[in-house]
Amino acid sequence: MSSEFHRVKRLPPYVFAEVNAMKAAARRAGEDIIDFGMGNPDPATPQHIVDKLVETVRNPRTHGYSMSRGIPGLRKALAAYYDRRFGVDIDPETETVVTIGSKEGLANLAAAITSPGDIILVPNPSYPIHAFGFIIAGAALRHIPIGHDDQGTFNAESFMEQLHRAVKHSVPKPSAVVLNFPANPTALTVDLNFYKEVVDFCCEHEIYILSDIAYSEIYFDGNPPPSILQIPRAKEIAVEFYSLSKTYSMAGWRIGFATGNKKLINALTRIKSYLDYGAFTPIQVAATAALNGPQDCIDEFRTLYRDRRDIFIEGMQSAGWNIPSPAATMFAWAPIPEPFAELGSLEFSKLLLQEAGVAVAPGLGFGEYGDRHVRIALVENKHRIRQANRNIKQFFQKCPDANSARELLKKTV
Structure with missing residues (x-):
């Protein structure tokens, strides 16, 4: 054996x-x-978020099973965040699901959409779950090198050349590509012009996009990092993962979201319904307070x-x-x-x-x-x-x- x-x-x-x-x-x-x-x-973690957790956990009615897809108030809070931060309209009922950290969401979506032998395009270097979530799901990976100059600036032209090459020479055709900007580990950032080029290409070739923006609020120079969902056609093919871990210093709380394409959100929601009962309700209530509360x-x-x-x-x-x-x-x-x-x-x-x-x-x-x-x-x-x-x-x-x-x-x- x-x-x-x-x-x-x-x-x-x-x-x-x-x-x-x-x-x-x-x-x-x-x-x-x-x-x-x-x-x-x-x-x-900011005190008002901790206070809301403590207040909620004192109520024994919150100690039972929660909702796998996330409590309604939290999904509405995420939709409000996307509206004020990115100008993107999100339906909290059909276009978002709460995850137990973005890592869990990425891995479970990989399991939901992957058949053995599917080819997934993954940046290299990248955060490990971006690759290994799909490896665990049975996919084959094709790596796209993340190029940058001596100043640490992302080489978008090189990335797009590699993306074209990967699609041209992959059999079967890739079914999804993973993006992560601002990037872990490279700290590279992109603009909306890059996202538009990727969305246009992936729409043409019917390739799903999984975008991870866990660091979208930890930026220092220039304009705030954008969301791929700001591109008009992105919802046809893209889902985006966001986490409160870094934005509100809530890493151990394990709370995040997937937002975007209804078909992908439905697939993730369905998989999760068999695997978990959602994050602990008081954590979801505190996360709602984080998104809706003071942002200083x-x-x-x-x-x-x-x-x-x-x-x-x-x-x-x-x-x-x-x-x-x-x-x-x-x-x-x-x-x-x-x-x-x-x-x-x-x-x-x-x-x-x-x-x-x-x-x-x-x-x-x-x-x-x-x-x-x-x-x-x-x-x-x-x-x-x-x-x-x-x-x-x-x-x-x-x-x-x-x-x-x-x-x-x-x-x-």
């Missing part, structure tokens, strides 16, 4: 496991580790992450590590310094942890095209970020190239 199951065998070893194990061992040994590895927002907390979070970004990027420039300043998200997508490039992202991440006491996420964990980068989550306070800058600068002075780095790594084997 086989020791592994088919779907489990399709999942590769967890790239972050080695760094996580080293991080845990270092902490057990009493070492101080500055953790930029996981995108886990550290600000407290979002400005505060933007300012917090912008200040952290500036301190980190300037400190790294002083250390000789030139990292593009992200226009959005809570991440910096950092190219491995040239003297260490041949190590790859996993070895370089282990080196930073061992020699600088700084944990980052290896770019390889987000796809093969990420292996020349590491992702840095700005989830430590300013004091800790400055300390990380000093530690990394000292490490670069101590270890100027890959050969000396390998000698340091050998000492721990």
Whole structure:
């Protein structure tokens, strides 16, 4: 009897496991580790949202099963958000469903719309669930490299060329494409011109679009990131995922939405009706309060992450590590310094942890095209970020190239 199951065998070893194990061992040994590895927002959830949760949970009538598709008030609140933020009209009855975080929604929609052997187009590098949700569902993936220049600006022309090529040379024809802007891990952003080009192309070729905008409210420079649903024909083929995790610092609450094409929303709603009874009602009520209540907390979070970004990027420039300043998200997508490039992202991440006491996420964990980068989550306070800058600068002075780095790594084997 086989020791592994088919779907489990399709999942590769967890790239972050080695760094996580080293991080845990270092902490057990009493070492101080500055953790930029996981995108886990550290600000407290705004008090008015917490208060609404506490108020609601005191009512025993809210302790039973909830609604899998989401309580009506929350769906209406999401529709109101899309109207005021994007100018998009959403029917809360047929065009949106509440999810237990956007990750659950993406995975369950993948299961709902995928047949074994279907081809799905996924950016590379990308957030892991964008690819592995479809792998678990039995799909075959075709990766579209995410190109950018030295300033970290998205190369839309290159992406569209790759998209055309993928459709032309895929058998069977791809059934869906995943988009994620502002992007995790790359922090790249796009404009409505790009979305229009993608929507026109996918309408022509009858390809569904799954757009993830979890970081749409964490932006710093220029115009607010758009929604693909702002494009007139987008609802014919597109569904968009949105999460309160980063916008309101509610990551552990696990609450999000899918919005858009009625056929896709109905498929996800139907799948979910067999799998869950929805998020805990008090969490849904608190999420409604978040969307409908005062929004100044979002400005505060933007300012917090912008200040952290500036301190980190300037400190790294002083250390000789030139990292593009992200226009959005809570991440910096950092190219491995040239003297260490041949190590790859996993070895370089282990080196930073061992020699600088700084944990980052290896770019390889987000796809093969990420292996020349590491992702840095700005989830430590300013004091800790400055300390990380000093530690990394000292490490670069101590270890100027890959050969000396390998000698340091050998000492721990």
